[in-house]
Amino acid sequence: MLPTLILLPLIGAVAVALVPRHRSELLFPLGLAVSIPPLVAALWVAANFTVGDPSFQFVTDHTFSESLGVGWRLGIDGISLWLVVLTALLFPLALAASTAITDRTKSYLVAMLILETGLLGVFLALDLLLFFAFFEIVLVPMYLLIGIWGSENRRYASLKFVLFTGAGSVFLLGGIIVLALFTGDLVDQLSSFDIRMMLDVELSSTAQLWLFLAFGIAFAIKVPIVPFHTWLPDAHTEAPTAASVILAGVLLKMGGYGFLRFNMTLFPEATVDLARVLAVLGVIAIVYGAVVAIVQPDIKRLVAYSSVSHMGFVILGLFALTSQGLTGGVFVMISHGLVTGALFLLVGMLYDRRHTRLIDDYGGIATVMPIYAGFFLYMAFASIGLPGLSGFVGELAVLVGSYLTLPVLAIIAASGVILAAVYMLWGYERVFTGPITNSANESLHDLGLREIAIIVPLILIVLAIGIYPRPILDRIQPSVDLILERIEATTSYEVPEYGSTIDEGAG
Amino acid sequence: MNNAALLPIAPEVILLAGALIVILLLVLLERPYREGGIVALAALAAAAIASVLQWQALEDGADNLYFSAQGVPVPRLPMVVMDHYSAFAGVVIFIVAMLGLAVAWRLVLTLGARGAEFLTLVLLAVAGLHMMTASANMIMLFIGLETASIALYVLAGFTRERANADEAAVKYFLLGSLASVIFVYGAALLFAATGSTAFYGAGSMRQFLAENIVAEPAILLLAMGLVIVGMSFKVTAAPFHQWAPDVYQGAPSGIVGLMAAGVKIAGFAALGRILFSALPSQIDDWAPALAIIAGVSMIIGTVLAAVQDDVKRILAYSGVAHAGYILMAFLAGSDGIGSMWFYVTTYALTVIAVFAVVAVVSGSRSGSSPLADWSGLSSRAPVLAWAMLIMLLALAGIPFTTGFVAKIGVFTAATDAGYLWLMILALMTTIVGLYVYFRLAAVMFLEDPAGVEDVVVPPTTALVLTVAAVTTVLLGLLPWPLLDLAREALPL
Numbered sequence: 001m002l003p004t005l006i007l008l009p010l011i012g013a014v015a016v017a018l019v020p021r022h023r024s025e026l027l028f029p030l031g032l033a034v035s036i037p038p039l040v041a042a043l044w045v046a047a048n049f050t051v052g053d054p055s056f057q058f059v060t061d062h063t064f065s066e067s068l069g070v071g072w073r074l075g076i077d078g079i080s081l082w083l084v085v086l087t088a089l090l091f092p093l094a095l096a097a098s099t100a101i102t103d104r105t106k107s108y109l110v111a112m113l114i115l116e117t118g119l120l121g122v123f124l125a126l127d128l129l130l131f132f133a134f135f136e137i138v139l140v141p142m143y144l145l146i147g148i149w150g151s152e153n154r155r156y157a158s159l160k161f162v163l164f165t166g167a168g169s170v171f172l173l174g175g176i177i178v179l180a181l182f183t184g185d186l187v188d189q190l191s192s193f194d195i196r197m198m199l200d201v202e203l204s205s206t207a208q209l210w211l212f213l214a215f216g217i218a219f220a221i222k223v224p225i226v227p228f229h230t231w232l233p234d235a236h237t238e239a240p241t242a243a244s245v246i247l248a249g250v251l252l253k254m255g256g257y258g259f260l261r262f263n264m265t266l267f268p269e270a271t272v273d274l275a276r277v278l279a280v281l282g283v284i285a286i287v288y289g290a291v292v293a294i295v296q297p298d299i300k301r302l303v304a305y306s307s308v309s310h311m312g313f314v315i316l317g318l319f320a321l322t323s324q325g326l327t328g329g330v331f332v333m334i335s336h337g338l339v340t341g342a343l344f345l346l347v348g349m350l351y352d353r354r355h356t357r358l359i360d361d362y363g364g365i366a367t368v369m370p371i372y373a374g375f376f377l378y379m380a381f382a383s384i385g386l387p388g389l390s391g392f393v394g395e396l397a398v399l400v401g402s403y404l405t406l407p408v409l410a411i412i413a414a415s416g417v418i419l420a421a422v423y424m425l426w427g428y429e430r431v432f433t434g435p436i437t438n439s440a441n442e443s444l445h446d447l448g449l450r451e452i453a454i455i456v457p458l459i460l461i462v463l464a465i466g467i468y469p470r471p472i473l474d475r476i477q478p479s480v481d482l483i484l485e486r487i488e489a490t491t492s493y494e495v496p497e498y499g500s501t502i503d504e505g506a507g
Numbered sequence: 508m509n510n511a512a513l514l515p516i517a518p519e520v521i522l523l524a525g526a527l528i529v530i531l532l533l534v535l536l537e538r539p540y541r542e543g544g545i546v547a548l549a550a551l552a553a554a555a556i557a558s559v560l561q562w563q564a565l566e567d568g569a570d571n572l573y574f575s576a577q578g579v580p581v582p583r584l585p586m587v588v589m590d591h592y593s594a595f596a597g598v599v600i601f602i603v604a605m606l607g608l609a610v611a612w613r614l615v616l617t618l619g620a621r622g623a624e625f626l627t628l629v630l631l632a633v634a635g636l637h638m639m640t641a642s643a644n645m646i647m648l649f650i651g652l653e654t655a656s657i658a659l660y661v662l663a664g665f666t667r668e669r670a671n672a673d674e675a676a677v678k679y680f681l682l683g684s685l686a687s688v689i690f691v692y693g694a695a696l697l698f699a700a701t702g703s704t705a706f707y708g709a710g711s712m713r714q715f716l717a718e719n720i721v722a723e724p725a726i727l728l729l730a731m732g733l734v735i736v737g738m739s740f741k742v743t744a745a746p747f748h749q750w751a752p753d754v755y756q757g758a759p760s761g762i763v764g765l766m767a768a769g770v771k772i773a774g775f776a777a778l779g780r781i782l783f784s785a786l787p788s789q790i791d792d793w794a795p796a797l798a799i800i801a802g803v804s805m806i807i808g809t810v811l812a813a814v815q816d817d818v819k820r821i822l823a824y825s826g827v828a829h830a831g832y833i834l835m836a837f838l839a840g841s842d843g844i845g846s847m848w849f850y851v852t853t854y855a856l857t858v859i860a861v862f863a864v865v866a867v868v869s870g871s872r873s874g875s876s877p878l879a880d881w882s883g884l885s886s887r888a889p890v891l892a893w894a895m896l897i898m899l900l901a902l903a904g905i906p907f908t909t910g911f912v913a914k915i916g917v918f919t920a921a922t923d924a925g926y927l928w929l930m931i932l933a934l935m936t937t938i939v940g941l942y943v944y945f946r947l948a949a950v951m952f953l954e955d956p957a958g959v960e961d962v963v964v965p966p967t968t969a970l971v972l973t974v975a976a977v978t979t980v981l982l983g984l985l986p987w988p989l990l991d992l993a994r995e996a997l998p999l
Contacts, residue, residue: 064987068919104885129915133906140905143945147953155953159945166941170934177918177930190842191919 002058002074005041005084006120009034009091013113016106024105028098031109035092038116042088049081054478056126056196069184069192073126078479079260079330080123082472083253086337087123089457090249091116094242096454097345100352101149101240108149111141112242119250123257128176129193135218135254136169142251145243146235157238164231168221172258175214179266182207198266199486205269212270215263216278222255223311225278226285236304237357241348244300248307249341253333256314260326260483264318268487272321279319279402283409285312290419294426299350300357302427303343306383309416310336316413317398320405321487322495326480327473328397334472335390335465339382342458346376349451353444359430363437369446373432375455380424382462385417389466393473404496514561515574515589515641518554518597522634525550526627533623540615540622544608547626551605551633558597561589572999573643573707585643585707588999593641595848595996596776600640600769603855604633606974607765609967610863614761614871618665625665629765632658636773640780645694645704648777652690652741655773656683659766663758666872675757675874682740682750690737696730697785706784707999716788724792731793734781735800742774743823744800744830745807752815752823761871763819764862767826768855775833775851783841784998794838794924801838802932804831809939818865818876818947822858825902825943828936829854832917835929839920845994846916852989853909853982857901860975863968864895881947883956891964892951894972901979903944904937908983912990 012034019026050057056075063071076084091112101108118141121134139162147158176193182201184191192198203211221228232252236244264271289308296302310332317329349372351357366373382389385396395417403410436442447455465472484495513520528550529543536542565572573585608615608629615622631654638651660683664676697712698704700721705711721727739747755763782793808828815821833854836847868884868891869876885892901910914937922930964972982989 064985065990068990133911136906136911140900143948144952147949155949158953159942159949162945163938163942167938170937173915173918174931174934177915177922178927181919181923190923 001041001045002060002076002124003072005038005045005088006074006117006124008038008041009113009116009120012037013110013117016109016113019106027105027109028095031113032092032095034113035095035116038120039088039092042085045076046081046085049076049475051474052478054078054482059126061126067189069180069187069189069194069197070129071127071194073130073194074124075126076124078475078477079257081475082330082334083123083250083257083337084120086253086334087116087119087250090245090337090341093341093345093454093458094245096450097245097348098240098242099450100348104148108145111144112246115141115145115246119246119254122254126195127193128180128195128198128262131195132169132173132176135172135258136166138251138254139166139169142243142247146239149240149243150238152238153234154238157234160231161235164228165221168218168228171214172218175211178214179211195262195266203267205273208267208270209273212263212267212274215258215267216274219255219258219263222258223252223315224255224308225281225312225315226288226308229285229289229308232308233301233304236307236344237298237300241344241351244344244348245341248303248344249337252307252311253337256311256318256329256333259315259318260330260480264483265486268490271319271487272491272493275319275321276406279316279406279409282312282315282319283413285309285315286413286416287312287419290416290423293423294419297359298357299347299359299427299431300344302359302423303340303347306420306423307336307340309420310340310383313395313398313413313416316402316406316409317394320398320402320410321484321493322401322404323477323481323484324397324404325401326484327477328394328399328401330476330480331469331472332394332398335382335394335462338458338462339379339391342379342455342462343376343383345454345458346372346379349447354440359427361438362431362441364432364434365436365441365444366432367436368442368444371446371452375447375459376432377428378459379462380428382466384420384424387466388463390462390469391466393466393469512571512574514557514564514569514571515587515593517557517561518601518637519634521554521557522550522630522637525553526630526634529623529626529630533620538620540618540620540626543623543626544612544615547630548605548608550630551601551608554633554637555598555601555605558594558601561594561597562591565589565591565594584705586647587638587641588643588707589641590999591996592776592780592844592998593637595992596640596772597637599848599852599855600633600637600772603768603772603859604629604765606856606859606971607762607768609971610764610859610866611761611871612967613965614759614866617872621665625662628658628662631655632662633769636769639773640776642777642780643705643707645697645706645781645785648780649687649691649694651773652777653687655770656687656741659770662762662766663754665762666759669872669874671757671874672759675754678750678757679754686737686740686747689733689740693730693733693735693737696726696733700727700730706780712785713787716786727789728792731786731789732796735778735793735796738774738778738781739800742771742778742830742833743827744834745804745827748804748807748827748830751826752820755819755823756817757874759872759874760819760862760866760869760876763865764859767822767862768858771826771830771833771858772851772855775847779837779844779847780998782837783844787840790840794840797834797837798921798926798929801831801834802929804828804834805933805936809936809943812943813939813946816878818869818878818881819874821943821947822861822865825940826858828940829902831936832914832933835917835921835926835933838926838929839924841997842923843917843920844997845990846913846920848993848996849909849916849986849990850913852993853901853913853979856975856978857898857910860894860972860979861898861902863971863975864891864898867891867962867964867968878947878950881950882954884951884962886956888962888964890969891962891972894976895951896948897976897979899944899948901983903940906983907980909979909986910983912983912986916990
């Protein structure tokens with residue numbers, strides 16, 4: 001099933017590419033249609049996922065080269081399951097919101113669908129080389145999306161995006177090669193890239209440290225952890241709406257996922273040694289991102305910096321090294337993907353009407369766009385972490401989890417929630433409330449049926465998993481507990497005991 | 508001598524016969540370029556088939572592996588060797604030459620009667636290039652080197668009405684001759700140190716070095732150094748690369764791809780032939796030197812490529828960087844040969860395709876190709892721009908292209924051989940490489956095509972680009988068939 005899931009968007013891309021030039025009106029409907037099967041496939045996987053089994057499921061294992069140890073190895077566990085579903089869900093929505101793209105539409109759709117293939121591959125690959133291939137290929141469609149269909153400063157932003165994230169991934173590649181050579185010695189081959197086999201390699205603590213850093217820098221740039229975040233506001237701001245949605249919704253998760261799947265799993269000793277450093281960086285990102293978000297004059301940049309803040313929660317949760325923290329970290333990734341994805345979609349809808357993102361150009365538009373204002377406020381509350389919505393569950397779990405091991409950091413991090421209320425509500429106030437100050441805004445029309453249909457699913461999901469997160473958490477937790485068990489087994493670290501699961505009383 | 512004994516030199520014989528026929532056509536026909544082109548392509552195809560037959564014969568356990576004036580089966584002083592290494596080199600060189608000739612087709616048509624000379628020179632050059640890889644003797648290798656080089660000097664200046672083409676040819680000739688002299692001096696000193704010029708057989712360099720400990724290795728070290736320097740010139744490894752940007756920029760675009768790709772394949776294969784066949788016991792001496800040359804090449808190549816404003820110069824410097832990456836494969840000794848072959852083969856294909864695009868964008872006769880020619884190419888010629896993008900991604904080493912597989916191969920080889928520092932350096936330069944190639948992509952895709960006229964893609968070029976793009980992606984997805992062949996293509 002998993003190979004099908006990865007290949008479906010690619011097949012869709014080929015189908016879109018084959019649309020003849022004189023039938024270009026078919027492009028959008030077809031592009032949207034071919035993004036549905038991956039979603040169906042992802043939901044099928046989620047429905048057939050065995051709850052409570054922490055190991056990889058639906059495994060495909062086909063070795064390409066015996067001596068190099070490279071293979072088409074795919075599998076899914078509780079960590080990747082919801083990220084895959086999130087990816088498959090956001091693409092149809094992002095494509096549906098792309099009707100403003102009129103220039104080189106076919107290339108745009110092909111780039112989007114190849115991007116989806118790459119992202120699904122990242123979350124499903126069990127072969128490090130395959131993982132890296134997907135991880136890196138994502139750069140190309142994203143570069144084109146930002147560079148060709150972005151706004152004024154797109155050339156700068158796209159090149160910066162490629163260079164920053166590309167620079168990170170070469171270190172990852174170096175680490176992968178070294179680790180694969182170590183693993184190869186184990187099985188008498190030149191190299192092996194099977195991550196399940198890599199668990200058996202005994203690495204010295206020095207080797208672990210260097211490999212942790214090589215892998216970590218790539219993921220830190222992707223997350224992004226302050227001070228590696230400077231590419232993000234530019235890329236998010238200049239990217240077209242759909243690309244922003246995917247960037248924030250899925251692309252950043254590649255970093256958090258990488259930390260969890262590779263750094264924490266493969267280098268437990270280095271993880272324990274460096275956990276505090278990373279947790280501190282996470283807290284810095286929470287506070288810094290939030291403070292900077294407050295003063296942004298540009299709505300998209302505001303949301304972009306809020307991403308930095310939320311992803312800080314992910315890092316704090318992961319490196320708290322508690323069951324609650326890890327589970328919460330993964331949950332924040334899912335929730336942030338939904339909520340920030342929705343916020344970028346909403347900002348894009350406004351931009352399509354007025355072609356400006358500056359907060360000062362708006363004011364009081366709730367009177368002309370009441371539905372839009374309502375949706376925006378709802379997502380703003382979800383982003384802040386209002387109880388009952390998805391943002392609350394993850395951040396609470398992260399705070400509880402990190403309080404067990406890093407109480408001071410947890411307390412500082414809690415201020416991020418308050419700061420989130422400041423930047424979100426103050427931003428909302430300046431854009432939506434009061435009388436209309438700019439006469440150009442008087443003729444704004446409210447959301448159409450298509451736009452409502454794009455946002456409503458996200459609203460419902462955010463509410464559903466905010467009230468009843470158990471189905472999500474039940475699948476995440478066994479897999480993250482497995483990582484913690486491995487850390488406990490190979491180092492002197494002991495995970496503090498506090499309850500066994502997070503209560504769904506969050507709602 | 509029976510027929511089987513001629514098989515080792517069959518490709519060369521075929522190519523020389525082809526070259527003679529092309530010259531004869533010049534006498535027989537008034538405008539012989541079209542027929543000449545067909546003869547040249549047929550000769551290259553026949554040579555490629557001959558190489559395949561060689562491979563087949565080796566798989567069947569052929570015993571006539573050498574060609575020598577002194578008879579068969581194992582002569583005392585072999586001149587030409589037939590092994591998987593030379594057969595593989597033959598297939599690659601001849602196919603690349605066919606593609607290169609297809610790219611040059613429009614150039615050939617515009618040359619009129621001189622087109623026949625052009626084709627003859629190409630065939631001679633290709634014969635020389637393959638001879639370099641199939642030689643079993645330093646002298647034979649040098650003859651191949653000179654045959655190829657002299658033909659290429661003339662080709663570089665073929666559009667002689669343009670002054671900078673003359674300049675390119677003269678520069679290429681002077682520096683190339685200097686490199687040849689250095690190489691031949693190294694070969695002479697190798698003879699002084701080992702008492703032989705042969706790679707194989709009784710009393711060969713390899714046997715001498717395996718059986719004797721060289722008490723005073725100074726001459727041997729100097730000899731190896733000179734040979735490596737001479738070859739570094741040919742494969743544009745830094746700091747012996749200075750001729751490349753000027754020559755690439757001056758020579759007609761239609762033929763630069765063949766020049767660059769052909770010399771790279773043959774140069775690396777010949778270097779491998781010398782190091783793996785004649786000097787395998789001295790790996791601890793030559794590997795560190797190669798590692799340093801590789802490191803310098805990567806740095807100089809990528810950094811200087813990043814500041815060029817002419818696409819041909821960018822590609823020349825990128826070639827320097829790639830020479831550095833390819834040299835990494837040598838550090839692993841014979842374990843790295845498969846990686847070397849994969850890199851060289853796929854890189855050659857990319858180079859042919861890239862220069863094919865250059866020839867379309869800036870004209871096949873012209874020399875320079877300023878970045879301004881390339882602005883907004885994706886609007887003017889979308890297919891051309893996408894093909895070029897695939898090639899640039901391959902050069903940058905992005906996954907699902909051959910460039911990625913090739914890089915993984917050489918990086919792994921060097922790391923496994925203990926050159927971790929070189930791999931880290933290579934990774935660093937890869938970042939700069941991303942800038943180089945994505946900058947060019949940005950010019951093609953993100954700039955407006957202001958004031959630049961439309962381009963027309965000749966059908967032969969379109970064919971070459973299709974072949975190259977499809978191969979680059981397919982072998983990027985599933986490199987295993989070529990990797991398996993490359994790993995078998997070992998020298999005796």
